[in-house]
Amino acid sequence: KKLTEERKVIIVGAGIAGIAAAKTLHENGVDDFVILEGSDRIGGRMRQVEFGGVKVEIGANWVQGLGNNPIWELAQRYNFSGKISNYDDVIIRNKTGSDVTEQAEGAWERLGTAQESLKALRKKIRENKLPDVSMRVALKLGGWKPKTPIEKAIEYFDYEFEYADPPEVTSLNNTGRNSEDFTDEEYFLTDQRGFGHIVDRLSSEFLSPNDTRRQLNKVVQTVNWTDAGVTITTVDGSTYRGEYGLMTVSVGVLENEVIDFTPDLPSWKVEEIYQFRMGQYCKIFLKFPRKFWDNSEFILYAGSLWPQYAIWQNLEAPGIFPNGTNILLVTAVASEVQRIELQSDEATQQEVMAVLRNMYGNNIPEPESILVPRWLTNPLFFGAYSNWPIHVTARDFQKLAAPVGRLYFGGEATHPRYNGYVQGGYLSGIDQANAILKCMQKGICQSYRPDVSKGTSVAPAVFAVLLLLLLAAILVVYGYI
Ligand SMILES: Cc1cc2nc3c(=O)[nH]c(=O)nc-3n(C[C@H](O)[C@H](O)[C@H](O)COP(=O)(O)OP(=O)(O)OC[C@H]3O[C@@H](n4cnc5c(N)ncnc54)[C@H](O)[C@@H]3O)c2cc1C
Known part of the structure; x- marks a missing residue:
């Protein structure tokens, strides 16, 4: 050509x-x-797109790690608006819409205990160079295996929502490599210039x-x-x-x-x-004529259809968008995403509305619009x-x-x-x-040689120069030059 x-x-x-x-x-x-x-x-x-009167992030949204993070430095330098969140403002509703947040306290505690044991196991694996295990194995060894809808919903919030993949396929050893830089607080960006x-x-x-x-x-x-x-x-x-x-x-x-x-x-x-x-993560935005949901920042749905549509974000929570924006965000992850991306937006709307009616009754309005980004079926991603x-x-x-x-x-x-x-x-x-x-x-070029134990080696050209220098030195020593 x-x-x-x-x-x-x-x-x-x-x-x-x-x-x-x-x-x-x-x-x-x-x-x-x-x-x-x-x-x-x-x-x-x-990537930010216009939806329901504001601009929303359909891709990256959180500055994760407010410690040693160059992106946090840039966000501050450019004066990005957003909300610091510690994921604490959560309400949990069951499949009949009852508030079961208090009932979940014991489950959070047990999950917390399992997470402490998980951290100890990770430390042991790293220090003794033991084989890696999945998060699922580590949680089970720590005494946690979710069975009830509440347990499943809170685990989903802590794992799939972060890693875009279930604990079964997520590494124990690798997660937390960066935990020193990642604080409990993260920054949810709402700046209208976009991430x-x-x-x-x-x-x-x-x-x-x-x-x-x-x-x-x-x-x-x-x-x-x-x-x-x-x-x-x-x-x-x-x-x-x-x-x-x-x-x-x-x-x-x-x-x-x-x-x-x-x-x-x-x-x-x-x-x-x-x-x-690639983990799969789909942020579905819904614009309603009026707000009918809880004021909490996060609304977890502990319904029988788990894991469908378990994590809802109230985009009118303090520090996010102004009252009257009337936008809800629900996130689907992992295997759910393929199904959602391949079906029509109307089908997805029917599914999410069924969940919302379970939580808030039949008198809630239909959304004015829905946005279903498609990262999995986009050949550029x-x-x-x-x-x-x-x-x-x-x-x-x-x-x-x-x-x-x-x-x-x-x-x-x-x-x-x-x-x-x-x-x-x-x-x-x-x-x-x-x-x-x-x-x-x-002239120092990285290369990987399957038979070399270190990840980098000196480029062939540099080797050739070193060899010539060695030869010259030998000739000088023996008086040939
Ligand atoms: C839904 C979602 C939520 C996320 N949430 C967060 C978050 O909250 N916080 C966070 O830190 N990170 C988040 N991420 C991850 C973050 O967005 C990425 O890690 C980061 O943006 C990747 O940057 P990159 O330059 O490596 O890759 P990309 O941004 O993918 O850049 C690669 C570029 O290559 C182009 N390209 C692909 N194929 C070709 C081709 N054949 N020819 C020419 N060009 C091509 C693409 O169009 C793209 O522009 C999220 C991502 C998604 C999708």
Whole structure:
């Protein structure tokens, strides 16, 4: 195909990882890059849309970790409005609508006790390098296995709502890697500029409004990688050649083979791509003519249809949207999401209304509108965020991020400490750009060799130079030169 552009670095994806990577290159004197983004906007999974008179976040919404978190620093720098939440303002209703919050106290206590035991087991596993187990195993060993609708609802609130996957498939060892940075409080962002404004601000620091290095609607189709560089083609027939390539697409995109790699990715890389999985998370927004629900921030439905529609958020709780906004948010996760995404919005509306009538009676109004985002069936994402698989070690993250030839890999899933989170995407972009810079400017290039025990090795070129130096030294010692 005719060559469209030749650049030093080609970045695939303009989510926070791709933009942070490009900014890092720019700050280190490398401006010869292009960012290829498949959609018509930057920001990726940080996305706000207009709904019911306000702008709501259909992707990332919480700044998670108000301690050592660069995203929290940026949110403060840009003066983002939102609400600090500690998830304490909760009411639980059963399938006939009775308030069973008090009845749940014993269950919360038992879950809390099991969580203490879970933490102790995690510590033991880490200290003694024992095999990882699932959260389910750890909870059961701590004396917790939910049986009643109340128990199921509160477990769902603590686990699926966070990890987008059930405790059965979530790693004990990996969750909590970042717990020192994650406080009990998190920030629910309501700023009408959107969470993605962070990406806009970062990009405006080094890209002009019509900068041709940010190319939208460029869906990457093939990636040819070698030790000398990459050649990338897009669906519209353009071809780009670069000395370096950086993929920041989700692990879901890599798993679904929408991008064709030549030569095939090595088996150690394929192993990692399929070891990780995308959690599923669907935020359903409903706009009503009037508010009829509880004032609490969270409303848990402990109904018989569990786990359908268990977690409701009152978006009129203090600090969120003004009274009269009349918007409820219900979150579906894990296996529920596929069913919801594949059915019509009308079918979903009927299901959620059945649950709301159970909680609030038959006299509640129908919603004026419903918003069902579809991340799983979107071929630019194939899911919400990477989960924390059982048995994954720091080395697996190194392998997922390790380059093949001159093709590097970033994005939230590759960050060993904050995978799944916005800060994971951001930090991975910076890390991978630094790895490219090190290779480009110092000749120290990361590579993964299945037979080498450490995750990185010195590039062949550096080996050759060292060998020549050694030879020269020997010749000098023996008086040949
Ligand atoms: C519903 C939901 C809720 C979430 N909640 C939170 C939260 O509350 N807090 C939090 O910290 N995180 C949350 N996350 C996760 C967070 O949004 C992500 O971890 C982060 O935004 C990922 O950034 P990234 O740059 O790694 O990937 P992405 O944002 O996915 O960027 C990759 C880019 O690549 C593009 N792309 C894909 N395929 C191609 C192709 N073939 N060609 C060209 N371009 C392509 C995509 O369009 C995308 O723009 C949530 C995510 C979702 C979906």
